[in-house]
Amino acid sequence: MVGQMKLMIAEEQKFQGKALSLSHTKTAITTIKEKFTEQQLQMFEQSCFGHLLWIEDLKWTSLIVHGLLLRKADPKTVSQLNEIKFIVGNKVIQFTAQQFCIVTGLRKGLPRMRCVDDVLKLGFVYFAVFVLLGSEKHVHIDMRYLKLAEDLEDFGKYSWGVVCYAKTNASLLRALCANYKRVKVPTKTAKTKKFGKKPTTTATGRPREYHLKGFAYALQI
Template sequence: MVKKEISRKRRRVESELRIPDESRHFRTDLICRAQRTVLSRITSTLTPEQLRLFERTCFGYLLRLPETKFSGILVHSFILRQLHRFSARDEFWFRISGVDIRFSPFEFALVTGLSFSRRTDISSYIPHSSSHRIRDTYFRGCLKVQYHDLERVFLSRPWGDDDIDAVKMALLYVLHMVLLGNDRRKKVSLEYLQLIDHLDGFNSYPWGVAVWQMTYESMSQASDRVYSRRMPEMRRYELYGFPFTFQY
């Protein structure tokens, strides 16, 4: 009987809004670290031949996304309407106009078009004989490569007439500044810098998993802050990853 009662209470709680009283909703500035404008910089920086090559990569279709400005008001409104879902792992539930809506890896994959797979060990996509050519060639002197280094190097076009390296640098730029949006001081993975020199492996890697994980973890942390007791004092917060998903 006790177990059944606990189960009933849990189901009842899971159907409730985390903030049932809308009078407790509040306004705030929500900052998105993903830079949608990077895609237009790719178009304006690469040559026609380099663009043609880029469009054949795993991120090429992103250049065809419609121009969209991030709406912090929209995403914040979703977060304010989140449901209790203790049994739901790796997903969110929201109640919008009386309808319960799920946001999970499934919906994320449908909207973004990014690939998902259980084979996420990045080392299995990098040949054993792989070197650190990209890092040594384009980031020489950097003790650690950060997001802002990627932008600085890409915009300076140091690859000369090497169309393939131009595409590789563009892929790194899009991956970090658009899909894995984060603080510009964030360190870039050395494995990513190594993998990019092997386009077959880079294009077949399930980037949707990494992008979803960053987006999900960022939203989870933001949700916990929003629902804390001091939430009316929360003047601004940030989201990492690719929260643009809510708008496509």
Template sequence: MLKSLKIREVDRFPGQVTCLAHVANANKIVKQKLTERQLEMFKRTVFGRFLDIELVFNNPLIHHMLLWEVKNSGMDSISFFVRGKVVTFSKDDFLLITGLWRSLTRVGRSEESSHELFTKYFGSRLASDTFHLHLLEEEYKELVFENDDDAVKITLVYYTEVAMMSKNKQKNVVDRTLFDDVEDIDYYNSLDWGTIIWQRTPDSLKIALKDKVGLYKEKMRGNKNYVVKYSLRGFPQAFQVWTYKILSLIAGNVATRKSNVAIPRILRWSCSHSVSFKTLERDIF
């Protein structure tokens, strides 16, 4: 089985992973920004449940898992050889962990959407081709909302872009269409977000270490302490929680199980710190 690994054991290298789904920071900003009533309203939206996530992104754990990816994973899944068996992270796993199942009720989009929300709060300040995510975040912190509904809708766009879509804050511009979609909040909540976000997740995991072995060997010639750095799109927090599930030794060592019944399942775990790669190698893998 070891021969089917994408990266041979002798070719493994140290890595530092950055998660572009900025959930923890977005949660902090939203909780500081919204009133108690607005927070309760936001929690009833499609992403409101994620305000209760208590996870530090454990980049050594993610990197360790990726080093054990097997070749020829499925088109819509990714597999690993862990503790003597092949395990597969699939879309169903992702949906169970996030709870982002597609709504059984299809909601048609209102025809009244026409950039009104964007224009009201941002139109006079920033052109769409320069409205990068870091500017959205800066502007969001300073906004004065006219009413609670606007507060929730603007927050939902901010949270989608910064916490859920895993974009580069400095390089990616805000998707203006989200402001139109969110004007009809029932329509926005009914969109197939599970599929939208899932599609970004395995694709990012599968290409994360592409060509990194050669890069590491080249850089090591001039710097023995070189560490490969890369980032992940999608929603790798779901992958992290899935890893907790499949590694029976994880509870108490890397993460804490808070509940056996919380929905979605991502809320069943908490993690306040990252465990070192060497500790994972010794105690878990």
């Protein structure tokens, strides 16, 4: 089944690395539960995002994700129009938008709501941006989502599964590529030891530590 497909990273070039998820699940869910009133929380639970409040303690396992990304098929040897493909053993597996929606449950819309306050609207945008779209905390929120939240009925009908999958898939495809944006480590004021420091990239320029945007938890699951 593998045929002429090849790995993007050859077996002999495998390396230890750390995949970091930018989906701030625990932080965002804890904040929503603390800031929302009982009524606001109940309305959120009835929405298309409501079932995801239960993933607060979902653990991110870097080894699993990095190990799988090392098995990515070379895009030059396989058709990857709308999904990412991996070569595991003698089989080719893929991560499709349909699978993503099944795992995340992003299907149904929001219930009809009256007298929705701004706090609740911001809560939906906050959850979408920092949990499902996995954005850096210092990045400004896209105004399109703020405008969309003005009408929560339209917000619920929005194709969140498609948008979230596209963001996740794009990040996974770029991961481990030599030109992928590496993690920026803040400059420390304290003196650090110069010896024993591991290189941040491999000999081929691939990052050993990298961030994944979107909701990469779905790939792990």
